[in-house]
Amino acid sequence: MAATTFSLQSIVRPNILALKPYRCARDDFSSGVLLDANENAYGPALNPTSDAAVASAGLDINRYPDPHQTDLKNLLAKFRNIPGPEHFFLGVGSDEVIDMIFRVFCVPGKDAVLITPPTYGMYSVSAQINDVEVKKATLTLDGNFQLNVDEIEKQINANPNIKVIFLCSPGNPTGSALSHESIRRVLTLPNYKGIVAVDEAYVDFIEDGKEGSTATWVTQYPNLIVMQTMSKSFGLAGVRLGVAITTPEIASYMNATKAPYNIASTTSHVAQEALQPKGLDILHKHIAVMIEERGRLLEAFKSIAGLGKVLGTNDSNFVLVEVLDKDGKPSNERAFGVYTDMAKRQGLVVRFRGTEIGCEGCLRITVGTPEENETVIRLLTEQLGS
Numbered sequence: 487m488a489a490t491t492f493s494l495q496s497i498v499r500p501n502i503l504a505l506k507p508y509r510c511a512r513d514d515f516s517s518g519v520l521l522d523a524n525e526n527a528y529g530p531a532l533n534p535t536s537d538a539a540v541a542s543a544g545l546d547i548n549r550y551p552d553p554h555q556t557d558l559k560n561l562l563a564k565f566r567n568i569p570g571p572e573h574f575f576l577g578v579g580s581d582e583v584i585d586m587i588f589r590v591f592c593v594p595g596k597d598a599v600l601i602t603p604p605t606y607g608m609y610s611v612s613a614q615i616n617d618v619e620v621k622k623a624t625l626t627l628d629g630n631f632q633l634n635v636d637e638i639e640k641q642i643n644a645n646p647n648i649k650v651i652f653l654c655s656p657g658n659p660t661g662s663a664l665s666h667e668s669i670r671r672v673l674t675l676p677n678y679k680g681i682v683a684v685d686e687a688y689v690d691f692i693e694d695g696k697e698g699s700t701a702t703w704v705t706q707y708p709n710l711i712v713m714q715t716m717s718k719s720f721g722l723a724g725v726r727l728g729v730a731i732t733t734p735e736i737a738s739y740m741n742a743t744k745a746p747y748n749i750a751s752t753t754s755h756v757a758q759e760a761l762q763p764k765g766l767d768i769l770h771k772h773i774a775v776m777i778e779e780r781g782r783l784l785e786a787f788k789s790i791a792g793l794g795k796v797l798g799t800n801d802s803n804f805v806l807v808e809v810l811d812k813d814g815k816p817s818n819e820r821a822f823g824v825y826t827d828m829a830k831r832q833g834l835v836v837r838f839r840g841t842e843i844g845c846e847g848c849l850r851i852t853v854g855t856p857e858e859n860e861t862v863i864r865l866l867t868e869q870l871g872s
């Protein structure tokens with residue numbers, strides 16, 4: 487194990503260390519006549535021929551779901567090449583995983599986290615909700631959006647109350663995967679005793695041949711939590727399944743802290759189906775098409791006069807592109823104008839990201855279907871000239 491100075495017990499919140507987790511009879515007995523949990527033995531209040539009843543047939547949705555979700559974790563472990571289910575915490579989207587990290591490690595009003603802007607907004611929102619201070623070490627603003635490890639180290643040395651460093655790879659809104667070498671440096675910073683949380687929501691969109699997921703590193707680093715989600719590559723944003731892959735010790739604290747039945751039976755059922763060979767086949771086909779379509783958008787953007795540089799290294803299912811003013815400079819005013827005009831008049835909604843550091847004049851555009859991408863190219867050409 488690396489990071490030899492790391493002691494989990496010294497960074498978990500004292501109230502979580504002392505927590506006696508909620509236990510139910512179902513932890514010990516899960517079959518027989520089940521009159522232990524005040525469920526409704528008569529069944530769901532659903533028209534039996536309705537879509538909802540048909541879709542949930544066989545799932546016993548009048549019963550609470552499995553609090554441990556071991557079958558689902560086993561499938562995830564196999565898919566991500568992780569030794570076993572004990573390495574997992576599952577949340578209601580990775581947004582719950584992010585919140586759980588705050589709740590397990592950060593004492594409100596006392597501790598801090600470090601983020602690397604421009605980055606995903608929920609780290610700061612969750613910090614505010616949990617009354618935790620946010621420190622920042624900006625990514626390199628050379629167009630590649632990589633970690634500035636020296637700046638991270640400076641912040642760590644100046645703020646010993648930093649308990650978690652949130653890294654996003656590939657980043658949102660940057661689209662840049664962080665170099666593995668830089669992530670390893672952060673994991674082993676000599677004076678850092680806290681957690682490194684690597685958000686890999688977009689990891690499946692990194693092209694083969696480039697550095698990919700860090701999830702398997704959880705057997706090497708005692709301070710690593712890797713966050714993934716089924717909302718992006720799996721196309722299951724509506725089922726809300728977020729995944730934390732970490733050490734069994736960290737996972738056990740996160741699992742002890744969660745609400746007992748946080749993962750719905752329907753969510754688990756759909757996610758398990760997606761992890762079967764047929765589902766994985768579709769996943770890989772979709773990823774390949776999205777990567778191809780991303781390339782097509784990037785190519786088309788080159789001949790739209792009012793678009794400037796594409797920022798980042800395009801490792802996600804979106805692109806981040808500059809809108810230029812008449813003098814050829816990135817312009818928030820023009821980008822915001824194009825954004826609102828396309829949304830209001832033409833029904834195409836993209837994301838204005840110009841107020842994020844290093845993203846002056848930028849729109850973030852999700853890769854859609856080939857037809858949707860045609861619409862993007864046509865409307866941007868109309869707006870910004872060819």
Ligand SMILES: Cc1ncc(COP(=O)(O)O)c(C=O)c1O
Binds near residue numbers: 579654685687714715
């Ligand atoms: C970087 C990043 N992390 C996490 C999330 C949240 O994902 P989920 O749908 O699993 O809550 C998003 C959603 O856009 C994201 O961009």
